[in-house]
Amino acid sequence: MQQQASLVEYGSRRVIITITAIICALLEIVDTTIVNVALNDMRGSLGATLTEVGWVITAYAIGNVIVVPMTSWLSQQFGRRNYFAASIILFTICSFLCGNATNIWELVAFRFLQGVGGGALLVTSQTIITESYPPEKRGMAQAIYGLGVIVGPTLGPPLGGYIVTNFSWPLIFYINIPIGIIATLLTLQFVRSPKYAEKSKARDIDWIGIGLLALAVGSLQYVLEKGHDDDWFSNSTIILLAVLAVFGMFFFIWR
Known part of the structure; x- marks a missing residue:
C-alpha cells in the first residue's frame, strides 16, 4: 500500500495526469475506428485492392494484441513512465509515417508499428489514473476514465468522415502528431513510476x-x-x- 500511496497525486497535478491519460486512451481508441471511413480513399490513392486495404485495419489490430499481454512486464523493465512515453512517441512517429506512405504495404507496416505503440496506451493509462487517486476515490477515477473512453468509438467515424470529405485521408494520421507531442511532454513532466523490484536480466527473460x-x-x-x-x-x-x-x-x- 505504501508503494501505491506514494503515487497518489493532488490538486492540479492530478487533473493534468487524468487529462493526459484519457487523451492517450482516446488516441488509441479513435485510431482503431477512424480509418474505417477512409479505406476507399486509401484504396484509390495507393492503388490497392479491397483485400490489401483491409490489412490497414488488421495490421494495427495484430500489433495491438501482441503487445498488450506484455505491457505489465515492459513497464517493470523500463519504468511505467518511460514505457508509456516511449509508446506515445512510437505511436506519434508511426502516425506521421502512415500519412506519408507511398504504397499500401508501407502503410500496413507502419500501421502494425502504430498498433504496437498503441497497445500500451489504453491499459497503462487506466493504471496511471487509478494509482493517482487515493483508494476512497478510485471508483470516481474509473468513472471519469470510463466516461472519456466511451467517447472514442463514437468519435472516430464522424471525425474520419469529416476529414476525408473536406481534406484528405493522411490528415487522419497527422492530427495525432501535435496531440502525441503534448501528451509525451506531460507524461515525462508529471507521471511517476512505481518502485518495482529488481529488473530481470536479459538472460533470465x-x-x-x-x-x-x-x-x-x-x-x-x-x-x-x-x-x-x-x-x-x-x-x-x-x-x-x-x-x-x-x-x-x-x-x-x-x-
Whole structure:
C-alpha cells in the first residue's frame, strides 16, 4: 500500500495526469475506428485492392494484441513512465509515417508499428489514473476514465468522415502528431513510476515464452479478422494460423 500511496497525486497535478491519460486512451481508441471511413480513399490513392486495404485495419489490430499481454512486464523493465512515453512517441512517429506512405504495404507496416505503440496506451493509462487517486476515490477515477473512453468509438467515424470529405485521408494520421507531442511532454513532466523490484536480466527473460505468446495472439487475431473473408477453414492459411494459435498458446501455458 505504501508503494501505491506514494503515487497518489493532488490538486492540479492530478487533473493534468487524468487529462493526459484519457487523451492517450482516446488516441488509441479513435485510431482503431477512424480509418474505417477512409479505406476507399486509401484504396484509390495507393492503388490497392479491397483485400490489401483491409490489412490497414488488421495490421494495427495484430500489433495491438501482441503487445498488450506484455505491457505489465515492459513497464517493470523500463519504468511505467518511460514505457508509456516511449509508446506515445512510437505511436506519434508511426502516425506521421502512415500519412506519408507511398504504397499500401508501407502503410500496413507502419500501421502494425502504430498498433504496437498503441497497445500500451489504453491499459497503462487506466493504471496511471487509478494509482493517482487515493483508494476512497478510485471508483470516481474509473468513472471519469470510463466516461472519456466511451467517447472514442463514437468519435472516430464522424471525425474520419469529416476529414476525408473536406481534406484528405493522411490528415487522419497527422492530427495525432501535435496531440502525441503534448501528451509525451506531460507524461515525462508529471507521471511517476512505481518502485518495482529488481529488473530481470536479459538472460533470465523467457524470450521463447514471449515469442510463443506473440505467435499465438498474432495468429488468432489474423484468423478472427480474415476468417470470414477467406471462408474460414476452407482456406489453408486460416487453417495453418489456427493450428499455430492453438499450439502457440498450449506451449506458452505449458512452459
